[in-house]
Amino acid sequence: MPIEVFRPKKDDVLKCVARFDDLNATDKGLPDQAVEGCYRTFRNVIGFQQPEGEESFSPIGDDAKPIISHMKPGFGMAYVSARPGQGVMMHTHDTNETFVVMEGTWMFEWEGDAGDDHVILVEQDVVSFPPGMQRRFECISARDGKDEGMILGVIGGDTPSAEFSPESIERLRAEGAWPEAAE
Numbered sequence: 001m002p003i004e005v006f007r008p009k010k011d012d013v014l015k016c017v018a019r020f021d022d023l024n025a026t027d028k029g030l031p032d033q034a035v036e037g038c039y040r041t042f043r044n045v046i047g048f049q050q051p052e053g054e055e056s057f058s059p060i061g062d063d064a065k066p067i068i069s070h071m072k073p074g075f076g077m078a079y080v081s082a083r084p085g086q087g088v089m090m091h092t093h094d095t096n097e098t099f100v101v102m103e104g105t106w107m108f109e110w111e112g113d114a115g116d117d118h119v120i121l122v123e124q125d126v127v128s129f130p131p132g133m134q135r136r137f138e139c140i141s142a143r144d145g146k147d148e149g150m151i152l153g154v155i156g157g158d159t160p161s162a163e164f165s166p167e168s169i170e171r172l173r174a175e176g177a178w179p180e181a182a183e
Contacts, residue, residue, distance in 0.1 A: 018067040040082040047076025087138030089168035095156035104149025
């Protein structure tokens, strides 16, 4: 069956453009962003609507609304920037999560069959995690002359869900950062 072709107005196409300088940025929105070692900034491009469920979170949180918000593309895309030593706590998703290192050097860690393991990636490297795998990331170093590294994250689904590992939830509770609504 052929793909139906249409010819949009320019204004309709411009609604599909997200200029980096116009992206909504937030350093809040997820419980671990208030905890040392997890400070980071999200810039939501497209997707990432809040899923349902008391202990489920949007991978971006609700504080950074996507610039391209009028369509359901079947995936979410956002930039994540962080200073060296900062990242995210161990968590999992119900869909695929893929990262492209844009600037700096990043560690991607996962819980494997023989314990925690990791890989170090540099600019233009890619890692793709399947659903249900506990994982985390951390900026190791920024590009020369910069304070932060940056990755581009792409997650499948229109309302992907993220859940923190039991150990992460325990640490969030100890830090007073776990939301009472998730209890």
